[in-house]
Amino acid sequence: MTETPVTDTTFEVHDPAVLAQARRLLDACESGFDMQEAVIAAVQRNERWRGQQCINLLAPEAPTSPAVRTLLSSEVGTRAAEGHIGRVNRWFAGTQYIDEIEALCVELLKQAFRARYADHRLVASMIGNLTVYTALAEPGDVIMSIAQPFGGHSSNRNDGPAGVRGLRIVDVPMDPVELEVDLDLFRKMAPLVRPKLVALGASMTLFPFPLRAMSDIVAEWGGKLFFDGAHQIGLIAGGQFQDPLREGAAVMTGSAGKTFSGPQSGIIVWDDPALTEPITHAIFPVLAATHQVNRVAALAVAAAEMIEYGEIYMARIVRNAQALGAALEGRGIPMLGAQKGFTRTHQVIADVRRFGGGLEVGHLLARANIVTNKNLLPGDTPEDWDRPSGLRMGTIEVTRYGMGESEMDTIADFMARVLVEGQSPSVVAEEVVEFRQGYQTLYYDFDHGLPG
Ligand SMILES: *Cc1c(COP(=O)(O)O)cnc(C)c1O
Numbered sequence: 169m170t171e172t173p174v175t176d177t178t179f180e181v182h183d184p185a186v187l188a189q190a191r192r193l194l195d196a197c198e199s200g201f202d203m204q205e206a207v208i209a210a211v212q213r214n215e216r217w218r219g220q221q222c223i224n225l226l227a228p229e230a231p232t233s234p235a236v237r238t239l240l241s242s243e244v245g246t247r248a249a250e251g252h253i254g255r256v257n258r259w260f261a262g263t264q265y266i267d268e269i270e271a272l273c274v275e276l277l278k279q280a281f282r283a284r285y286a287d288h289r290l291v292a293s294m295i296g297n298l299t300v301y302t303a304l305a306e307p308g309d310v311i312m313s314i315a316q317p318f319g320g321h322s323s324n325r326n327d328g329p330a331g332v333r334g335l336r337i338v339d340v341p342m343d344p345v346e347l348e349v350d351l352d353l354f355r356k357m358a359p360l361v362r363p364k365l366v367a368l369g370a371s372m373t374l375f376p377f378p379l380r381a382m383s384d385i386v387a388e389w390g391g392k393l394f395f396d397g398a399h400q401i402g403l404i405a406g407g408q409f410q411d412p413l414r415e416g417a418a419v420m421t422g423s424a425g426k427t428f429s430g431p432q433s434g435i436i437v438w439d440d441p442a443l444t445e446p447i448t449h450a451i452f453p454v455l456a457a458t459h460q461v462n463r464v465a466a467l468a469v470a471a472a473e474m475i476e477y478g479e480i481y482m483a484r485i486v487r488n489a490q491a492l493g494a495a496l497e498g499r500g501i502p503m504l505g506a507q508k509g510f511t512r513t514h515q516v517i518a519d520v521r522r523f524g525g526g527l528e529v530g531h532l533l534a535r536a537n538i539v540t541n542k543n544l545l546p547g548d549t550p551e552d553w554d555r556p557s558g559l560r561m562g563t564i565e566v567t568r569y570g571m572g573e574s575e576m577d578t579i580a581d582f583m584a585r586v587l588v589e590g591q592s593p594s595v596v597a598e599e600v601v602e603f604r605q606g607y608q609t610l611y612y613d614f615d616h617g618l619p620g
Pocket residue numbers: 228292293294295297320321323369370371396398399422423424432433434
């Protein structure tokens with residue numbers, strides 16, 4: 169085959185060395201078939217390593233059930249079905265079974281979240297947040313949201329959908345020790361800027377938010393609370409965290425692939441009938457056209473799994489996170505929120521400055537087959553995003569593979585051997601692979617139910 173023509177990567181944002189390696193692989197191919205095989209081989213390497221040999225502690229990740237994975241490759245994923253559910257609402261004919269699938273999904277989501285309204289068409293939670301900012305705010309409006317060092321997410325800040333919508337963003341005041349909203353300061357600040365929306369929920373969330381008190385404050389000028397439950401909606405569906413719609417939030421979005429353990433995409437739910445028109449109009453025709461009906465079917469099954477297993481699955485995730493936090497702290501790795509029991513969610517956060525910082529520690533642990541992520545801490549600035557002080561861990565995947573509190577001790581031992589005792593990560597990696605061999609079955613689904 170001919171040489172790959174484009175080799176100038178001057179304006180490329182991606183790591184040029186990784187792109188060059190891909191070009192070398194493709195140049196070595198003799199046919200299109202070889203190119204296909206190169207792609208499949210990379211997928212299989214990941215499946216073997218991350219899927220079978222690593223302890224995955226990434227907080228935004230969940231392994232999906234076999235039923236969900238099968239539906240993701242189903243025939244219906246090739247069908248186009250824009251519009252609202254129903255014969256007259258669709259542009260295309262022939263959608264009667266698609267209507268059935270989508271209606272099942274909507275009704276299952278309503279049931280899982282005990283909400284009056286739900287939408288199934290968000291291909292990402294980012295789009296859910298843009299939906300909220302499109303439906304419930306105008307360019308130039310003031311909103312309040314949490315800054316990144318306290319766990320705030322770009323989607324609610326200047327560099328994401330909120331900024332694209334032209335909103336003016338004021339920080340929600342946070343207490344750096346309690347890792348909660350500074351309610352006294354909020355009470356003083358909010359009336360000065362009268363935000364139309366206050367976005368709560370964060371990528372780093374250890375403790376609940378004072379939603380009722382904050383919603384009472386902003387109600388004085390008709391402001392609304394928006395709960396971005398990207399990380400927590402599984403916990404919320406399972407009744408293991410606060411319940412934002414019952415505590416004053418007007419609307420809640422979330423990622424279907426984080427604690428909710430479904431296909432990566434977005435969920436949005438609300439109770440007030442007056443919000444239905446603006447929200448669903450922002451979804452269609454503004455932000456979604458073909459919305460991946462295979463994904464909708466998979467999301468519907470994930471919701472059924474949550475209805476059946478959510479309460480116990482999510483309770484064990486939180487218990488495991490608390491156990492992991494205590495085990496790491498006990499082995500000399502300083503943890504945030506130690507004074508308050510470490511966490512009320514699926515996450516724990518370590519301050520890893522003394523071990524070289526979040527970037528170094530994350531990559532060191534990955535060499536021991538333990539996957540985490542670097543994270544900003546309250547003392548960092550947003551500009552520290554590439555080399556922050558913290559490390560974030562989550563217990564969704566280890567829980568779904570049937571692990572409990574004693575396994576959290578084992579995982580903390582592996583981590584402490586690398587970070588505190590300075591053992592070679594490759595030596596620890598061999599033991600991690602062996603340990604992981606015992607945990608290859610997924611639970612909390614209709615194939616395997618509850619663990620032993
Ligand atoms: C992950 C995350 C998002 C984005 O969700 P996607 O489903 O990945 O688009 C939005 N907000 C918060 C707080 C998040 O943590």
